[in-house]
Amino acid sequence: MSQEAAIAHHGPPTSFLRKHVFSVDHKVIGKQYFALAIVAVFIGMILSWLMRFHLVWPNAALPGLQWLSKVGAPAGVMTPEYYLSLLTMHGTLMVFFVLTNAPFAAFGNYFLPIQIGAEDMAFPRFNMMSFWTTFAAFVVLMAAFFVPDGPPISGWTAYAPLSAVGSDAGPGQGLGQTLWGLSIAIFCIASLLGSLNFISTTLDLRAKGMTLMRMPVSTWAWFITSCIALLAFAVLLPACLLLVLDRIAGTSFFIPAGLVISDRLQPHSGGSPLLWQHLFWFFGHPEVYIAILPAMGIVSHILINSMRRPLLSHKVVIGSMMAIGFLSYMVWGHHMFVSGMNPFSALVFSFPTLVITIPATVLTLIWLGSLYGSRLQITTASLFSLGFISMFVSGGVSGFFLAQPSIDIYLHATYFVVGHFHLVMGVAAIFGIFAATYFWFPKMSGRMMNETLGKIHFWFTFVGAYCIFMPFHYLGLAGNVRRTSSFVYDYAQPLIPVHKFITIAALCTGAVQFIFLINLLYSRFKGAPAPDNPWNATSLEWTVPSPPPWNNFGGKHPVVYHDPYQYGVEGASGDFIMQNSPEKVPVRS
Numbered sequence: 001m002s003q004e005a006a007i008a009h010h011g012p013p014t015s016f017l018r019k020h021v022f023s024v025d026h027k028v029i030g031k032q033y034f035a036l037a038i039v040a041v042f043i044g045m046i047l048s049w050l051m052r053f054h055l056v057w058p059n060a061a062l063p064g065l066q067w068l069s070k071v072g073a074p075a076g077v078m079t080p081e082y083y084l085s086l087l088t089m090h091g092t093l094m095v096f097f098v099l100t101n102a103p104f105a106a107f108g109n110y111f112l113p114i115q116i117g118a119e120d121m122a123f124p125r126f127n128m129m130s131f132w133t134t135f136a137a138f139v140v141l142m143a144a145f146f147v148p149d150g151p152p153i154s155g156w157t158a159y160a161p162l163s164a165v166g167s168d169a170g171p172g173q174g175l176g177q178t179l180w181g182l183s184i185a186i187f188c189i190a191s192l193l194g195s196l197n198f199i200s201t202t203l204d205l206r207a208k209g210m211t212l213m214r215m216p217v218s219t220w221a222w223f224i225t226s227c228i229a230l231l232a233f234a235v236l237l238p239a240c241l242l243l244v245l246d247r248i249a250g251t252s253f254f255i256p257a258g259l260v261i262s263d264r265l266q267p268h269s270g271g272s273p274l275l276w277q278h279l280f281w282f283f284g285h286p287e288v289y290i291a292i293l294p295a296m297g298i299v300s301h302i303l304i305n306s307m308r309r310p311l312l313s314h315k316v317v318i319g320s321m322m323a324i325g326f327l328s329y330m331v332w333g334h335h336m337f338v339s340g341m342n343p344f345s346a347l348v349f350s351f352p353t354l355v356i357t358i359p360a361t362v363l364t365l366i367w368l369g370s371l372y373g374s375r376l377q378i379t380t381a382s383l384f385s386l387g388f389i390s391m392f393v394s395g396g397v398s399g400f401f402l403a404q405p406s407i408d409i410y411l412h413a414t415y416f417v418v419g420h421f422h423l424v425m426g427v428a429a430i431f432g433i434f435a436a437t438y439f440w441f442p443k444m445s446g447r448m449m450n451e452t453l454g455k456i457h458f459w460f461t462f463v464g465a466y467c468i469f470m471p472f473h474y475l476g477l478a479g480n481v482r483r484t485s486s487f488v489y490d491y492a493q494p495l496i497p498v499h500k501f502i503t504i505a506a507l508c509t510g511a512v513q514f515i516f517l518i519n520l521l522y523s524r525f526k527g528a529p530a531p532d533n534p535w536n537a538t539s540l541e542w543t544v545p546s547p548p549p550w551n552n553f554g555g556k557h558p559v560v561y562h563d564p565y566q567y568g569v570e571g572a573s574g575d576f577i578m579q580n581s582p583e584k585v586p587v588r589s
């Protein structure tokens with residue numbers, strides 16, 4: 001592609017609004033996504049605190065909670081229905097507005113164009129539109145807290161017919177559930193705009209010499225994730241619109257005939273609740289990899305820099321991520337083993353569920369094999385990268401149990417599943433977000449984060465995450481049903497001490513995240529000035545000033561001569577060779 005085609009489609013910002021609010025600069029938009037994710041994750045964390053506190057002290061009053069909902073928490077005591085509302089909002093915030101926004105939209109927006117040598121995204125105004133559409137989706141979702149019937153109680157999966165019939169289904173199932181459906185539909189539109197932009201930018205705006213195989217692993221991860229998201233959100237968008245139509249327009253896509261709820265015959269016929277499950281999980285399982293694949297690429301990118309040598313096989317890592325993306329569309333039925341699925345169909349979905357572990361295992365073995373014998377530089381970013389591998393493996397192992405229909409039927413509605421997906425999807429992805437933040441913060445802000453505070457943050461978070469989520473597997477094996485706000489059955493009484501331990505661990509681990517927040521905010525304004533390349537890295541983002549100018553490369557068009565990971569090259573002039581350096585790499589014998 002010609003260098004002229006890579007020139008950004010806009011000039012420098014000329015006003016405060018254009019520079020900081022309605023910006024078309026991909027770097028500002030990346031920061032906006034990151035800020036939104038930070039707000040969402042702390043709201044989600046506080047909601048989880050409230051839920052955990054209620055589980056072990058169900059009759060305790062939480063001062064001020066009645067101000068958020070007089071009906072859901074009279075005198076500050078949470079009702080069982082309001083517990084389900086908080087569960088719904090916690091899951092929705094974390095899955096959509098944290099795990100999708102931060103590793104993919106935030107860091108991808110900021111660094112993908114720079115890593116391929118482009119001056120901006122292919123469609124800067126679409127890029128701005130994608131963020132503000134995401135922000136609108138967030139506002140619509142938050143509005144559910146303040147409507148009279150409160151947030152929905154249907155869970156983040158919003159299973160029909162509970163989510164489709166309206167207020168007859170219970171508190172929050174009126175306007176609150178409608179707002180949920182509209183919010184996710186708006187979010188889907190934003191994600192589709194972003195995915196198209198990522199794909200177009202990667203394919204069309206690469207610098208001279210930047211072949212596909214010379215792109216960093218992180219860029220490949222964002223590109224593959226964009227392709228997954230383009231298909232996944234294209235399915236969830238019409239599903240949400242059909243759900244809203246069932247609720248407000250009298251259609252019957254997800255509501256069967258003859259359904260009686262709250263002693264009232266529902267005026268619908270011909271729909272299928274299982275249709276919602278098929279549509280949702282056809283999005284829902286690829287969504288797991290929309291959250292985890294960017295973290296895989298980020299962790300690979302950071303570990304290579306910290307090891308000062310390439311991975312055992314750059315191409316196998318890329319191929320494994322592509323295989324995961326492809327297989328992610330073939331396994332959605334394993335979420336529906338308890339839906340009355342034909343045993344043959346269950347076997348058909350069980351097989352690819354086990355097969356998809358192969359490329360994930362290959363990735364893990366490459367990480368571990370590359371680490372063996374390396375002189376790893378211990379930084380906060382590399383610690384969180386190692387923590388990611390630990391969480392990913394620990395959470396992934398329990399997936400082998402859930403892949404078997406006969407075992408999953410017993411475990412499906414228990415805390416075992418909660419422990420599995422929180423480790424493999426939630427905590428692992430968040431460790432990737434932390435690793436990226438500590439690694440790229442100097443480039444984004446021009447200042448260094450405090451490494452001592454960062455390492456304290458890592459160790460408390462690492463230990464705390466295991467203290468929270470590993471006991472969930474024991475609870476699940478003991479038959480502890482999830483999505484219940486009390487333990488009224490005799491068999492559950494001995495499990496209450498375990499829940500108290502988890503709650504204390506959750507409160508402590510959550511409190512530690514304020515160390516990260518303080519470090520982030522203080523370093524942004526008072527941190528030590530960062531050199532342009534503090535980690536002696538080789539990819540193109542480290543060839544520009546910190547922070548980069550509005551057009552990234554100052555009007556100069558980079559030329560790429562090498563792959564992005566020229567570390568420890570024998571006979572080279574230094575420990576590493578920059579990707580845009582014309583220095584010839586000595587041929588290895």
